[in-house]
Each structure stands twice: as structure tokens, then as C-alpha cells.
Amino acid sequence: MNPSLPRRALPGLLVALGALGCKAEAPPCTPGGAGVTGDSSFPATVDAFCQVSIQSAAVTPHDATVLPYDLNTPLFSDYADKFRTVWLPAGTQAAYDPQESFTFPVGTVLTKSFGWPADFRVAGAPVHWAETRVLVNTAESGWTGASYEWNEAQTQATLVAGGDVLSFSFIGADGTSEQPSYLVPSQAECRKCHANDGTMTTLGPSAAQLDRTYAYASGPANELAEWATRGILSGVPSPATVTPLPVWNDPTTGTTEQRARAYLQANCSYCHNGNGEARTTGLVLLYSETDPATYGVCKAPVAAGKASANEQYDVVPGQPAVSILISRVTATKPSIAMPEIGRSLEHVEGVQLLTDWVAGLPGSCP
Amino acid sequence: MRDPARAAQELRSPRRKGLASGTLPAMRLLEAALPVVLVLVAGCKGSSAPTSGCEAFTPSSKESDIAAAVGDAADGACFTFAAGTYSFNNQLALGTGNDVTLTGAGIGVTVFDFSGQVGGEDALFGQSVKGLTFKGFTVKDAPGNGIKMLSVTGLTFDTVEVMWTPGSAGADGPYGLYPVQCTDVLIQNSKVSGASDSGIYVGQSQNIVVRSNEVYQNVAGIEIENSYSADVHDNNAHDNTAGILVFSLPQLQQEGGHSVRVFSNTVTSNNTVNFAASGDIVHIVPAGTGSFVMACDEVEFFGNTFTGNKTAAIGIISYYDAQIPISDPKYYAYPSSVYYHGNTYSGNGTAPDTTSQFGLLLATAESAFPGMRVPDVVYDGVLDPAKGTGANPMQICVQEPAANAVCDLNLGQLNMADSNLPQILTCATPAATPFNCALPALPAVTFAGLTN
Numbered sequence: 001m002n003p004s005l006p007r008r009a010l011p012g013l014l015v016a017l018g019a020l021g022c023k024a025e026a027p028p029c030t031p032g033g034a035g036v037t038g039d040s041s042f043p044a045t046v047d048a049f050c051q052v053s054i055q056s057a058a059v060t061p062h063d064a065t066v067l068p069y070d071l072n073t074p075l076f077s078d079y080a081d082k083f084r085t086v087w088l089p090a091g092t093q094a095a096y097d098p099q100e101s102f103t104f105p106v107g108t109v110l111t112k113s114f115g116w117p118a119d120f121r122v123a124g125a126p127v128h129w130a131e132t133r134v135l136v137n138t139a140e141s142g143w144t145g146a147s148y149e150w151n152e153a154q155t156q157a158t159l160v161a162g163g164d165v166l167s168f169s170f171i172g173a174d175g176t177s178e179q180p181s182y183l184v185p186s187q188a189e190c191r192k193c194h195a196n197d198g199t200m201t202t203l204g205p206s207a208a209q210l211d212r213t214y215a216y217a218s219g220p221a222n223e224l225a226e227w228a229t230r231g232i233l234s235g236v237p238s239p240a241t242v243t244p245l246p247v248w249n250d251p252t253t254g255t256t257e258q259r260a261r262a263y264l265q266a267n268c269s270y271c272h273n274g275n276g277e278a279r280t281t282g283l284v285l286l287y288s289e290t291d292p293a294t295y296g297v298c299k300a301p302v303a304a305g306k307a308s309a310n311e312q313y314d315v316v317p318g319q320p321a322v323s324i325l326i327s328r329v330t331a332t333k334p335s336i337a338m339p340e341i342g343r344s345l346e347h348v349e350g351v352q353l354l355t356d357w358v359a360g361l362p363g364s365c366p
Numbered sequence: 367m368r369d370p371a372r373a374a375q376e377l378r379s380p381r382r383k384g385l386a387s388g389t390l391p392a393m394r395l396l397e398a399a400l401p402v403v404l405v406l407v408a409g410c411k412g413s414s415a416p417t418s419g420c421e422a423f424t425p426s427s428k429e430s431d432i433a434a435a436v437g438d439a440a441d442g443a444c445f446t447f448a449a450g451t452y453s454f455n456n457q458l459a460l461g462t463g464n465d466v467t468l469t470g471a472g473i474g475v476t477v478f479d480f481s482g483q484v485g486g487e488d489a490l491f492g493q494s495v496k497g498l499t500f501k502g503f504t505v506k507d508a509p510g511n512g513i514k515m516l517s518v519t520g521l522t523f524d525t526v527e528v529m530w531t532p533g534s535a536g537a538d539g540p541y542g543l544y545p546v547q548c549t550d551v552l553i554q555n556s557k558v559s560g561a562s563d564s565g566i567y568v569g570q571s572q573n574i575v576v577r578s579n580e581v582y583q584n585v586a587g588i589e590i591e592n593s594y595s596a597d598v599h600d601n602n603a604h605d606n607t608a609g610i611l612v613f614s615l616p617q618l619q620q621e622g623g624h625s626v627r628v629f630s631n632t633v634t635s636n637n638t639v640n641f642a643a644s645g646d647i648v649h650i651v652p653a654g655t656g657s658f659v660m661a662c663d664e665v666e667f668f669g670n671t672f673t674g675n676k677t678a679a680i681g682i683i684s685y686y687d688a689q690i691p692i693s694d695p696k697y698y699a700y701p702s703s704v705y706y707h708g709n710t711y712s713g714n715g716t717a718p719d720t721t722s723q724f725g726l727l728l729a730t731a732e733s734a735f736p737g738m739r740v741p742d743v744v745y746d747g748v749l750d751p752a753k754g755t756g757a758n759p760m761q762i763c764v765q766e767p768a769a770n771a772v773c774d775l776n777l778g779q780l781n782m783a784d785s786n787l788p789q790i791l792t793c794a795t796p797a798a799t800p801f802n803c804a805l806p807a808l809p810a811v812t813f814a815g816l817t818n
Contacts, residue, residue, distance in 0.1 A: 039437070039438045039461055039462065040438040040440070141462075160430065161430075161433075161434035161437065161438060162428075162429065162430035162431060162432065162433030162434030162435075162437065163430065163433050163434075163437075163456055164430060165455045165456055165484055165485065181484040181485070183456065183484070183485040186430075186433045186434065186437045186456070186459055187434070187437050187438060187461065188433070188436070188437030188438070188459035188460055188461040189437070189456075189457070189459045189486075191459070191461070191462075191493065192459065192486075192491070195493065195494065197494065197517065198493065198494025198495075198517065274619075277493065277516060279547075279619055280516065280546045280547055280569065280570055280618065280619065281618075282617035282618050282619070293617070293693045293694075294617075298691065298693070299617060299693075300617075300645070300647070300690045301645055301646070302615060302617065302618060302647070306538045306539075306540060306562050306642075306643045306646070307540075307643070308643045308644075308645025308646050309643060309645065310643050310644040310645055311644075311645045312644075312645050312690070313645075324645060333509065334483055334484055334485060334486060334487070334509045334510060335486075335487050335508075335509040335510025335511070335539065335540075340486055340487040341457075341485045341486050342485075344484065344485070365691075366691040
């Protein structure tokens with residue numbers, strides 16, 4: 001690489017190469033970080049990464065080195081179907097951590113695609129994909145991210161550095177017609193959830209979230225075990241020693257309280273932790289938090305303003321109707337709704353789980 | 367779609383990140399250079415924002431282009447916004463650039479209209495950078511907060527307005543100008559109206575100057591909360607529910623608010639009905655409050671003019687008055703070392719707000735107060751048992767010949783629901799109370815880049 005060449009020109013060059021290389025009839029391009037060094041160096045189109053494309057309405061990994069994964073309890077995003085992938089440079093490994101997100105090597109690329117079928121009641125209905133978000137771990141800037149919006153033909157996704165708001169409709173699993181104002185985040189908004197005290201981090205890939213079975217092309221396997229087998233994760237203990245995060249909507253994986261706390265972990269704790277954006281509120285919603293007052297029980301709000309909905313405490317045992325946490329996860333008005341971004345529809349089933357949890361809590365507030 | 371014009375601009379602009387690979391070592395060299403350079407640069411901050419060589423926007427600019435440019439701003443980047451109204455559908459989030467400046471053509475001239483915002487709790491949001499300056503624009507009708515800045519060192523709001531149109535759907539955003547966990551904060555020549563919590567709210571921050579602002583028709587005009595070293599001066603707080611609040615609250619990362627000077631402000635007719643949600647801490651504040659100091663240490667009020675605040679000009683209170691249980695062992699709930707001197711008072715305490723529990727309590731004792739009205743200075747008298755039982759264990763000093771009276775409500779002996787206040791309160795002229803004492807003057811707040 002010629003060091004005198006302005007870096008800004010490189011992505012364009014790679015796009016040109018990628019566009020040639022990624023055609024089905026041409027030799028495949030090579031998955032990678034597309035020369036990204038920071039927020040302002042993302043290529044114009046997602047194919048430059050050679051991570052995923054859309055084939056027959058399915059997000060499809062470019063090759064076997066781009067590994068799909070799922071989480072035990074995911075973030076709710078207006079009922080979107082999601083497809084996640086991880087890719088590590090050849091010969092590198094992520095480091096296992098029993099609690100936190102894994103530490104990934106420089107060059108790692110994560111993608112997450114968001115789409116909706118026209119009608120969730122129709123099994124196997126084709127999914128229309130709206131966006132693919134890309135996180136790249138760079139030597140220059142650490143983790144950095146951007147989102148790409150798919151065209152109508154689902155053949156190309158283009159960078160939306162400044163974000164977008166999408167209006168569309170679909171039929172939910174319960175037959176309700178939904179019209180989200182779906183937010184495609186700007187690059188700066190990636191930091192709203194991914195920045196911990198200024199440092200971008202990954203949110204999904206942790207031991208508790210990946211301790212689950214995935215239906216790989218080669219057959220079903222535990223995700224942690226598969227990552228170890230493929231050599232992309234070091235220090236993996238026997239899966240039997242890992243405690244999986246309960247699956248929020250699978251009662252066989254945990255009690256109502258455990259699943260509700262898992263839901264809060266996935267949907268709230270990226271901000272509501274000691275270093276996240278909501279650290280100024282004193283409300284910590286990590287699954288690992290053990291102090292009830294710290295996860296909201298009889299805790300007075302601090303800066304909720306009108307969002308406190310004239311109620312006194314975040315969580316009132318036995319009384320979901322007067323618990324601010326319940327009213328905020330139910331609300332869809334911006335500034336009242338929690339999470340703050342990424343949800344414009346009520347997650348009826350998630351709210352029901354949290355409501356059942358609060359209703360079953362013993363005790364009362366002063 | 368990637369805007370080709372913008373891409374071309376990025377190629378041209380020497381300020382963009384990720385240009386020639388040789389720039390990085392050069393930058394580091396500069397950073398290590400003479401401190402003199404830094405002082406010179408810092409000296410320019412706050413007084414004049416750069417406008418030449420900036421990326422310029424007009425009301426016809428696309429929101430996505432503005433968001434992309436501001437969100438990806440490199441260190442030292444500046445943006446200008448020509449006169450007119452800019453409509454936003456989404457919050458405007460700042461990125462990782464340090465020393466970034468956004469400059470409009472003036473309050474009410476460059477208007478950012480957020481009434482159509484569908485995502486985010488704040489109109490403008492930024493975090494974890496050094497050196498942000500906002501100058502010369504209005505943020506209008508945001509569904510949530512106006513401008514929230516988290517963990518920024520070197521933050522300037524100069525001639526910025528945040529307003530909510532009365533009666534509009536968005537007329538209830540909680541905070542206008544909202545720095546939290548910030549250091550070296552200057553807020554000047556700005557205006558906030560219509561906030562349902564606080565117009566200018568500085569929380570969990572340190573080294574703060576709030577001067578020459580106008581705040582009106584908010585619940586709290588200015589609130590300094592859980593913060594260290596603040597100078598609040600020459601502001602005009604009028605027609606809010608409460609003019610100026612200095613609070614310290616529990617269950618927060620930074621507690622024990624202290625070293626706050628409030629001086630040369632005009633605090634007039636703050637009698638607007640309290641429209642905060644009842645779960646919100648400022649909901650306890652009665653309409654007609656000039657100022658409250660709650661649970662803070664080392665606070666000095668001088669040279670302020672309190673006029674026509676119908677509940678009371680000055681309240682000095684413990685968090686216990688909020689009647690919210692405290693489950694935070696590190697929290698200190700009492701005000702201490704609070705010093706009032708040289709303030710002037712006129713027409714306050716004439717009609718306490720009986721819709722608030724605290725105001726109602728005062729109203730029940732109206733006949734027991736000197737002159738049959740709430741005194742200019744009200745102290746709740748809730749004492750820290752660990753401080754002993756002296757005449758003035760909390761060091762509350764009120765050297766105020768201009769005040770009609772100072773009353774100690776002795777609420778430590780009283781259940782708020784009780785109606786025995788007239789029997790237990792003690793009132794006197796300022797010279798005759800145990801509070802006729804002086805405390806050392808607090809030092810002026812200084813920080814790099816602050817000029818007069």
C-alpha cells in the first residue's frame with residue numbers, strides 16, 4: 001500500500017474491486033474490514049466488506065469464514081428478524097471472558113441485519129431486509145460502526161452515515177397491523193448504546209448469550225463449542241460450566257424473574273450500568289446486579305422528568321401499574337419510551353414478561 | 367445514498383479524520399508542544415467561535431447530511447448554520463471529535479425545530495469528548511430534553527436558546543441545557559423557557575459558570591445538582607415555579623454537592639404553577655420559590671435581588687422534607703455551611719402555594735410569622751444528630767439586614783402532616799437569630815479558557 005495515498009480514497013478503490021469481485025459469476029472477494037480506520041472511512045456500500053449478501057430473501061454469509069450466530073435473549077427492535085455474523089482475520093482469536101463481552105482482535109467484523117416479513121403469521125414468508133449494521137475493530141479507533149440500507153431489489157446496501165427513519169408496515173404474529181417509525185442509527189448514534197464511558201464495545205457476544213445451540217450448515221452445535229472448534233475463541237471452558245442467560249420467552253430456561261432480568265440485561269443494561277450512558281440515573285439493570293434498590297425496587301427516579309408519569313418509584317413490588325419502569329417500556333412517545341432509541345413499537349410480549357415479574361415481587365414501598 | 371458532494375468535500379477538507387497517514391504523528395508532536403500554544407488556543411474559547419473555514423449548512427441542507435457531518439466531525443471541526451428553520455426527524459448526535467463548534471446566526475434566527483423528532487430522548491446529544499461549543503441558535507419543541515451533554519470537558523453554551531412553545535405537544539421537555547458529569551462548563555447569554563423540570567440543569571459536574579442567562583416559564587429556572595464549584599451569577603430567573611435550586615440528591619454517582627456561589631442574579635415573580643410530573647423531585651417545590659438549597663455544603667448567596675416570589679425568597683432544606691425514603695448509605699441529607707449576605711428582598715412570601723405540601727405547611731403557620739407572611743428566609747431546621755445540639759450546628763449563616771425575618775421551622779421535631787408548626791417554629795429579625803454569623807467567602811470558579 002502506498003502510504004502517501006490519501007486513506008479516504010481507499011474505500012472507493014475497494015468498492016470498485018469488490019463490485020467486480022463479488023459478482024456470482026466472478027471469483028469471490030475476500031471478507032475483511034474494507035480498510036475502515038474510523039467513523040469517516042466506511043465504504044459507500046456494504047459489499048466492500050464481503051461479509052453478507054441477500055440471496056432469495058435470506059442474509060447469506062459470504063463464505064464459511066463468516067460465521068452466523070444467535071443470542072439467548074436479544075434486543076427488541078420493532079419485531080425485526082435479525083441475522084448476525086462474526087468474522088475474524090485468519091489465524092486470530094477472540095479471548096473468552098466469563099462475564100463481559102469477549103475481547104476481539106483488531107480486524108474483527110461483526111454484522112447484524114434487520115428485516116421484516118410482510119406477515120409474521122405466514123411461516124417461511126420472505127423477509128424484506130432494511131439494513132445491515134457493521135462493526136469493525138480497528139487499530140486506529142477501536143470499534144467503529146455504521147449502517148447500510150438495502151435497496152428495494154435487495155441487491156445492494158448503501159452507507160447511511162447520518163441515519164434515517166423508515167416508515168413501513170407489517171402484520172404482527174397476533175394479526176395486528178404495525179407501522180413503526182424505524183430508526184436506522186447514524187454513526188454517532190451507534191455510540192448511544194455501544195459506548196461505555198466513551199469507549200465503543202460489542203454488546204451481544206458474551207458467554208451467557210452464546211451458550212446455546214445454533215443450527216449450523218454442518219448440523220446443530222453449541223455456539224461456544226463451535227467457536228472453540230473453529231479456533232476463533234480461546235480459553236473456552238466446558239460448556240457445562242457456563243451459565244446461559246435465560247431465554248426471555250422460554251419458560252424452560254428460567255423463572256419469570258430470571259427471564260425478566262435477562263430481558264432487562266439485553267434491552268437496557270448497555271446504558272443502565274456503571275459506565276453506560278444512563279449511569280447518571282443510578283439505575284443499573286445488569287443481570288448480575290443483586291441490590292434490588294439499584295435495579296429499581298422502591299428507587300425514586302432522578303432525571304425522568306415527565307417520564308415518571310406521576311409515579312414515585314421505578315419498580316413497586318406487586319404493582320406494575322404504578323411502576324415507572326413498566327410505563328416507560330410500554331410507552332412509544334420519544335423521550336418517554338425506553339429504550340431511548342431503536343424501539344418505536346410496544347413489545348407487547350416483553351412488557352407482559354416484565355409486568356408478570358413486578359406483579360410477583362413480594363413486599364411494598366414506603 | 368452517499369452524497370458525492372460530501373465525499374468530495376471530505377477529500378478536500380484538511381480537518382477530516384483519516385486523511386494522509388502521516389498526519390497522526392504530527393498531531394501528537396503538536397500536542398506535546400509548548401503549553402503556551404494551548405493557553406493561546408484556550409484563551410479564544412467562549413468569546414468567539416470560528417466561522418471561517420467551517421462546513422456551512424443552510425435550511426435546505428438534508429438532515430442526514432447534517433447528522434453525518436456533525437456525527438463524524440474530526441477534531442477542531444466547525445459547522446455553521448445559516449438563518450432559517452431546520453426540521454429534524456431524529457436526534458442530532460455528536461461523535462468523537464474534540465473541539466467541535468456549532469454556530470448559528472443567532473437566537474430565533476437559526477432555529478432547529480425538533481417537533482417531528484421520532485427517536486431519542488434529547489434533541490442534541492454528545493458524550494465523552496473535550497471542547498464543545500454551541501453558539502447562536504434556538505432548539506425548539508423537542509419531545510424530550512434540549513441539549514444533553516454527558517462527560518464533556520470544556521463545554522460552552524453561548525447565546526443558545528431552548529424553548530418549548532406553550533401549549534404545543536412538545537411543551538413538556540424536562541431539561542433545556544443539560545450538562546451532566548461534565549467538567550469546565552460555561553453557560554452564558556442563553557435562554558430557556560418551558561422546561562418541565564429545569565431550564566438550565568447542571569448535574570454531577572464540576573467547574574461551572576452559569577452567567578447572564580434568562581430563564582422563564584420553567585419549573586426550575588436554574589438547577590445546580592450534585593455538582594462541585596459553580597458560579598451562578600447575573601442571571602434573570604423570572605416567572606418559573608422556582609428561580610434557582612442548589613440540590614444534592616441520593617443514589618447518584620457523584621454526591622455531596624458543594625462550593626456553589628449564587629450572586630448578582632435577579633429572581634423575580636417565580637410563581638408559575640408547578641407542572642412537573644409528581645414523580646419528579648422538583649414537583650415538591652412550591653410555586654413562588656425564589657431559591658432552595660437542599661442538602662448541599664458550602665453555598666454562598668450574595669447580591670441577589672428577590673422580588674415578588676409568593677412562597678418565599680429563600681428556603682434552606684433537608685432531603686427529608688421530600689419525604690422520600692433514603693436507601694443510600696453514602697448520602698448526606700442536610701444542608702451545611704450555607705451563607706447569605708447582601709441580598710435584597712421585596713414583596714416575597716405573600717401567598718404560599720398551598721397545592722404543594724411544603725407551601726401548605728408554611729400557609730398553616732402564616733399567622734405565626736412576623737407580619738403575617740412567610741419570612742424572606744425559611745430554614746427547615748432539620749439537624750444532623752451527629753452535629754450535636756448547639757444553637758447553629760449546621761452553620762447556616764444569614765447576615766441579611768434587608769430580610770424581614772429568618773424563621774427556623776424546627777421540622778426535625780415535626781411530622782410534615784402535623785399541623786403544629788405555629789407552636790414550634792422560631793422567628794426573629796436577622797440580627798437576632800443564632801444564624802447571624804459569617805462564613806469565609808468561597809473562591810471564584812476558574813478553569814482553562816474561561817474569560818470575563
